Amino acid sequence: MTEHTNTLLGIFPKKIEELKKDGLYRSFVPFSHLAAERGHAVHGTDGAGRVQVWCSNDYLGLSQHPEVIRAQLDSTVEHGTGSGGSRNIAGTSAAHVELETRLAAWHGKERALVFSSGYIANFETLSTVISALPGIVVFSDAKNHRSLIEGILRTGCAKHIFPHNDLDELERALAQYDHDRPKLIVFETVYSMDGDVTPVRAICDLAEKYNALTFVDETHAVGTRGPTGAGVCEEAGENRPTFVQGVFSKAFGTVGGYVAGPDAALDYVRSHAPGFIFTTSLPHSSLDATLRSLELIQDGDALRRALADNVRHLKQALRAAGIGFLDADSHLVPVLVPGAERVRRVARVLFEEHDVYVTPINFPSVPRGAERFRITVPPFRTSGQIDDFVAALRKSLDS
Ligand SMILES: *Cc1c(COP(=O)(O)O)cnc(C)c1O
Numbered sequence: 001m002t003e004h005t006n007t008l009l010g011i012f013p014k015k016i017e018e019l020k021k022d023g024l025y026r027s028f029v030p031f032s033h034l035a036a037e038r039g040h041a042v043h044g045t046d047g048a049g050r051v052q053v054w055c056s057n058d059y060l061g062l063s064q065h066p067e068v069i070r071a072q073l074d075s076t077v078e079h080g081t082g083s084g085g086s087r088n089i090a091g092t093s094a095a096h097v098e099l100e101t102r103l104a105a106w107h108g109k110e111r112a113l114v115f116s117s118g119y120i121a122n123f124e125t126l127s128t129v130i131s132a133l134p135g136i137v138v139f140s141d142a143k144n145h146r147s148l149i150e151g152i153l154r155t156g157c158a159k160h161i162f163p164h165n166d167l168d169e170l171e172r173a174l175a176q177y178d179h180d181r182p183k184l185i186v187f188e189t190v191y192s193m194d195g196d197v198t199p200v201r202a203i204c205d206l207a208e209k210y211n212a213l214t215f216v217d218e219t220h221a222v223g224t225r226g227p228t229g230a231g232v233c234e235e236a237g238e239n240r241p242t243f244v245q246g247v248f249s250k251a252f253g254t255v256g257g258y259v260a261g262p263d264a265a266l267d268y269v270r271s272h273a274p275g276f277i278f279t280t281s282l283p284h285s286s287l288d289a290t291l292r293s294l295e296l297i298q299d300g301d302a303l304r305r306a307l308a309d310n311v312r313h314l315k316q317a318l319r320a321a322g323i324g325f326l327d328a329d330s331h332l333v334p335v336l337v338p339g340a341e342r343v344r345r346v347a348r349v350l351f352e353e354h355d356v357y358v359t360p361i362n363f364p365s366v367p368r369g370a371e372r373f374r375i376t377v378p379p380f381r382t383s384g385q386i387d388d389f390v391a392a393l394r395k396s397l398d399s
Pocket residue numbers: 117118119120122145147188192217219220247248249256257
């Protein structure tokens with residue numbers, strides 16, 4: 001390397017020092033989740049330590065469901081481990097076609113497209129759709145996920161960030177524009193950090209009144225809400241959103257993301273979105289596992305009832321132990337532990353003394369001073385495990 005390139009690269013150690021000074025440096029704890037012992041994982045490299053994980057996005061425990069595992073294993077034996085190409089180059093399997101058909105029907109939309117992740121689904125669909133509509137103004141909730149924000153920013157379009165779920169402000173912003181100016185409202189239904197739920201009907205009413213398209217991220221709601229698990233829109237009997245996005249990486253317990261919506265718009269995305277076209281498609285076996293998850297999610301409400309029972313039990317136990325939490329109307333239970341140092345220290349005590357793992361959530365995911373744990377209780381958790389967890393949390397908070 002030359003003097004010049006060394007000088008250039010010298011910036012990075014300095015930037016990392018800054019991150020450490022601000023308490024924003026991230027360290028990843030390696031975990032190997034154990035399917036035979038659900039909710040547990042071994043950590044470290046020698047495989048000796050065992051912990052319970054209480055912050056997983058695998059909301060229904062389906063990533064370790066025997067039937068989902070079996071579907072992926074059988075399909076792997078039949079089709080192999082990789083898809084062999086992009087969607088365009090021999091990478092569209094029967095499972096892609098089947099899944100897209102079923103997802104479209106589930107959300108009551110004309111078409112669905114599967115992407116390699118929820119992030120890519122949001123980024124690619126938003127950036128492609130917005131770019132195709134000159135003069136469009138985008139109205140984006142202040143707490144929207146990074147993937148939505150980046151998809152909007154990518155286009156350089158005119159935009160309004162409205163305060164989180166503040167429909168008066170949203171309406172004020174919408175009303176500034178000509179009725180015929182193209183508009184798009186972008187929001188989520190269940191917000192991950194606070195666990196709060198969006199009044200989707202009211203937003204759709206505004207969209208109708210002001211002639212706006214809508215794009216709704218149901219990431220945390222697919223699988224967990226609605227009579228067949230299709231999300232908050234299904235629960236609210238609301239089919240007006242133009243585009244509905246969901247992921248496989250959370251309640252489905254697999255990997256991938258999708259958008260359902262109007263036929264021609266998604267057909268256009270299919271042909272234009274670089275992150276849809278120029279990347280290898282998901283393996284057949286992974287999608288077969290997702291199809292099995294979808295069947296389990298759609299098959300009655302037993303999983304959702306068990307999830308709700310556990311959430312109720314957890315909240316009662318937290319209350320009894322005098323531990324404050326955000327009592328949101330969803331399966332997400334945020335426990336506030338303000339202070340970047342403090343939340344990290346409590347997490348360390350839980351880990352080292354109680355074999356419990358929860359990720360400390362810091363700025364920029366939440367505002368400074370609103371640090372927290374985001375607790376999840378999949379259906380397989382027992383009452384005894386929940387009580388033991390709360391006791392460990394109480395002790396760690398007091399330590
Ligand atoms: C996790 C998440 C995504 C991204 O999904 P991945 O499949 O993990 O890429 C998108 N939107 C929201 C709101 C999320 O929480």
